[in-house]
Amino acid sequence: MWRRRLLVLLGVTGLVLGTGQAIAGPVDRADVVRTDAGPVRGVVERDARLFQGIPFAAPPVGELRWRPPQPVRPWLEPLDAGTPGNACAQPSDFGLPESFVEDCLYLNVTTPRRGRGLPVMVWIHGGSFTTGAGAVYDARALATRGDVVVVTVNYRLGPFGFLALPSLTAESRGSQSGSYGIQDQQAALRWVQRNAAAFGGDPRNVTIFGGSAGGASVCVNLTSPTAAGLFHRAIVQSFSCASGLATKQQAEAAGTELATRFGCPDPATAAACMRGKPVRELTLSWPGGFPVVGSRELPLHLPEALRRDRFNHVPLIMGNTLDEMRLYIGLEFEARGNPVTPRIFEERVREVFGAAADRVLARYPLSDFPSPAIALSTVVTHAGNTLATCDHLAGYRLAAARPRPVPVYAYQFADRTAPVPVDIPGFDEGAMHATELPYLFTGVFGAPLTEGQRGLSNTMIDYWTTFARTGDPNRDGLPRWLRHRPGTGADVLTLDVPTGGGIRPTDVAGQSDCAFWNSIGFGNGSDRP
Structure with a gap:
């Protein structure tokens, strides 16, 4: 089916990886912003300021694999926000280098040199929910010409963002597993609500936008009750919000098949078993997938939510x-x-x-x-x-x-x-x-x-x-x-x-x-x- 063939959606060239580690150094008032977790030191250019590799959630590693995003550990010294954080685990595609790192929940902020109360635009990248990173997208022209604050985000991809298993669903306390990447996006949007003003943005005027799988993500957040109030306008590029996504049956069947291939066939223990499997092997074995309907984040298929008027009522492009x-x-x-x-x-x-x-x-x-x-x-x-x-x-x-x-x-x-x-x-x-x-x-x-x-x-x-x-x-x-x-x-x-x-x-x-x-x-x- 065309849905399967479209699983290799867009990745783009030019990704640069960084460590995302906090590095103490000289403090310049012009390039240091205090977030709710600690100060970050960015790069000041003639017309713009860039802050890259800011952690918005704790590294989703170990027992936090396939868990909702958790708060980041605060820091005291200015974190070096001059280079991007790690890209989420992904195969090489469309010129993007492969990554086998789970510590990847970072975002990037580009602002005009000056300004207060500016609109905030949050970009959700594409890549078939399998590849991509926020740092690929140079938002300086968008920020400076448009006089807006632009935030580009990472979210867990492939099996780490979208694996569904009956045992993972059981851990989710009544919600459906398979939407960890969407939970990451919403954690980033909550970070924006808490921190936009520090970068000159208005948290009461946030636009989410994305293309391809990022457009699908905008559709999901548009129909997500857990995203209510986190944005005020939305732009969907190259994805129809009249599209169906993955059902519980489809996603859990695919997840169970993958777990069985990794020697984790018992439905009751598959989640614990899979948490011990290597990042590289899981990444390269992922057959592809979409966000799963039935979670708190996505209770209804997109067209059903629109038909039933169960979506966040915001202006749309x-x-x-x-x-x-x-x-x-x-x-x-x-x-x-x-x-x-x-x-x-x-x-x-x-x-x-x-x-x-x-x-x-x-x-x-x-x-x-x-x-x-x-x-x-x-x-x-x-x-x-x-x-x-x-x-x-x-x-x-x-x-x-x-x-x-x-x-x-x-x-x-x-x-x-x-x-x-x-x-x-x-x-x-x-x-x-x-x-x-x-x-x-x-x-x-x-x-x-x-x-x-x-x-x-x-x-x-x-x-x-x-x-x-x-x-x-x-x-x-x-x-x-x-x-x-x-x-x-x-x-x-x-x-x-x-x-x-x-x-x-x-x-x-x-x-x-x-x-x-x-x-x-x-x-x-x-x-x-």
Whole structure:
């Protein structure tokens, strides 16, 4: 299924690891901030201040493996916050180095040089809940141009963040195991509530935002009762909040299978047995997984929570990219020297769409596309998975059409000349998954932006930070961004460079043929099991 294939979501290049240890040294008033656990000494630049590797919870090691995050031990001397903390345990992927360290619950704060009462934006990174780190994302341009405080966070990944077992569930006192990474995110948000003001931020004006698995995390926190009051606006990038996540049965079956492979088959003792297993072996054996429904953090599937009006009512920006699935089709086929053929195209369509496949093949004939790879990418970008445009539209509708609707501003990033996470020779990557990230964070993917792209980047930063400030992305000097109202047509904002058509409202439902997908049951969200 596409859900399984999407488990290798985005990691990005440029991660630098540090020790996260407290180091005493000279104290300069300009670069020392007192947190509730102790002072931290950051780096002061011309326009920004950076504080990296700040612990927000105790190291989740030993008996704290697969436990809720615990308070950090306070310190007295200024902690050196000039380098990132450890990345959480993860395999090497997309240029990120591997890490086999559990002591990883660190966050990073980037602020303008001066300011008080500023909006706070908390970034939750992507990586399929398997890879990634907050320190990858250089937020200096976002913080200084937008005059906001930006916090990027780590959270436990892979088996350490999302393993579910019956014996772990029993330890959870009535809650479902498998959401330790989400608990970490919420611990970081509580840290922000306690400490934002010390860095010039306003704890009463916090925006959470994230892309890919980070976007899924924003959806989870949006529907999480234990996140209520911890944020006031939310931005979901490239994940549909109409998507289902892992069920108790799915997650515990996968966890039990993994535990059995490690010689821990007894359901009653598997948790204790697995706590003794090496980090490296657990990390490299993880088959992938999503947050588990049924925990205190995620009591309902995302679309059910939205339909039942059981979510945190905050203003929303939600969107995806024009060519999301070109990343995954390109990696699965073209990058391996095994290009999509007409036969592969038909086989994959039949696998994904089942009884509706003949109608899909008739609607999307190969003759309409420059190659079978682009044809297949287009089909699965339009519908049938958590990244698809029609599935995103279902999420917008669920959030905007409640008895107490929240403001929803929808976008689609469409710059087909953007820097890409993976350069696949001979393949037109287009505006594939994650290509919006270099427009918000400096240097992601390493390629510099052109003059036109820098203009789009500035506009996107202005939209994102104005929204963080007011709950509405619109202000003087920016193209008008209409609030999304389901069924009204061109109310999704296309974000593109001038040569690609510029910034404009677009009927993406028509562009992605969502009426057709709705007619065959694949355009209303992927909340199917």
